[in-house]
Amino acid sequence: MQLFVDKDPSLDTSWRSIILLGRNVASYKFALAKSLLEIDTSSSEIEIENLAVPFAKNICDHLLNNEKQVTSKTSKFLDACKRFNNAEINEEELKQITIRMGFVNVIDAFHIVAREETTRFFTDNRKENKSIILTDNFYKLKEKDIYGNLKNEAESRWNLWETAISLNVNPSLLEIINDDEDECLFVLDDKKRRQNVTSSRDALNGYQKSKCFYCYKHISIQQGNENSCDVDHFFPHILKDYGLSEVDQIWNLVLTCRECNRGSGGKFEKIPKINYLEALNKRNNFYIESHHPLRETIINQTGKTDTERKDFLQKMFNNSVSHIPIKWEPSEIFGESI
Numbered sequence: 001m002q003l004f005v006d007k008d009p010s011l012d013t014s015w016r017s018i019i020l021l022g023r024n025v026a027s028y029k030f031a032l033a034k035s036l037l038e039i040d041t042s043s044s045e046i047e048i049e050n051l052a053v054p055f056a057k058n059i060c061d062h063l064l065n066n067e068k069q070v071t072s073k074t075s076k077f078l079d080a081c082k083r084f085n086n087a088e089i090n091e092e093e094l095k096q097i098t099i100r101m102g103f104v105n106v107i108d109a110f111h112i113v114a115r116e117e118t119t120r121f122f123t124d125n126r127k128e129n130k131s132i133i134l135t136d137n138f139y140k141l142k143e144k145d146i147y148g149n150l151k152n153e154a155e156s157r158w159n160l161w162e163t164a165i166s167l168n169v170n171p172s173l174l175e176i177i178n179d180d181e182d183e184c185l186f187v188l189d190d191k192k193r194r195q196n197v198t199s200s201r202d203a204l205n206g207y208q209k210s211k212c213f214y215c216y217k218h219i220s221i222q223q224g225n226e227n228s229c230d231v232d233h234f235f236p237h238i239l240k241d242y243g244l245s246e247v248d249q250i251w252n253l254v255l256t257c258r259e260c261n262r263g264s265g266g267k268f269e270k271i272p273k274i275n276y277l278e279a280l281n282k283r284n285n286f287y288i289e290s291h292h293p294l295r296e297t298i299i300n301q302t303g304k305t306d307t308e309r310k311d312f313l314q315k316m317f318n319n320s321v322s323h324i325p326i327k328w329e330p331s332e333i334f335g336e337s338i
């Protein structure tokens, strides 16, 4: 937790803490976050009636794939979204219902992280003028390199949250597996059917904050950009041939720049130097401490306590080096560590 709730966190860390932390009883926070990233922000005052439609439509879209958007049994607001999806009410009716009922708790609770209020990206102006007012922090966040990734991250977190509540199984049974071919995480439901969860890129980036795991260069999780990232197996994939099947699991995946993964001087099938093992442990502990839906999966794969997880990683390291005795680090480091 202390990773995120800092006295003076950076803006992107504050924003991410809102999206990543906490045990949500409904998906409304994700919908509000996505809406804020989508709407016209040329004026800092956003009227609730202009926020209502994008907010409700984000929820309507998710309802089409996943009926469960709250942990409670009923919600009048969600019923209205479902009726809109069934063409039983029109957009104007959806808007009016959303204005009345859609924002209960979500605007108040948006900035509360681990029971504390984090940096504000908007202030509540509903009593004065039925609006919210975007703060300077929101506009500063918009200017950052990572801004383009934030929508994907919110979407990714939302998908993982849905999976955890919709399968309605003990989360410790939820085995999330990585598919190398299309770089998706998926789970098997009770009939052993595969359900895609999210792009592994989006899930991993919540921690890496758009930086290469090894050299900290800025990376993009969108494909087709000059600096699009690779998904790298920390302990190389080829170790499967030596019986180390664990290398396919989520704890072993990191996002890297292309140079580090496969450029000249790249990692390829070498083993990262020992200091990166500490960074990997820290990353995995982050997922566990932040109550990320990957939490139980990583605990199952690597151990219940920090000591067990360190032992596990040390054994993997020793084992890997015995097969591939070549250690690697990037030739150049860019900026500060993750």
Ligand SMILES: [Zn+2]
Residues within 6 Å of the ligand: 212, 213, 214, 215, 216, 217, 256, 257, 258, 259, 260, 261, 330
């Ligand atoms: Zn790199």
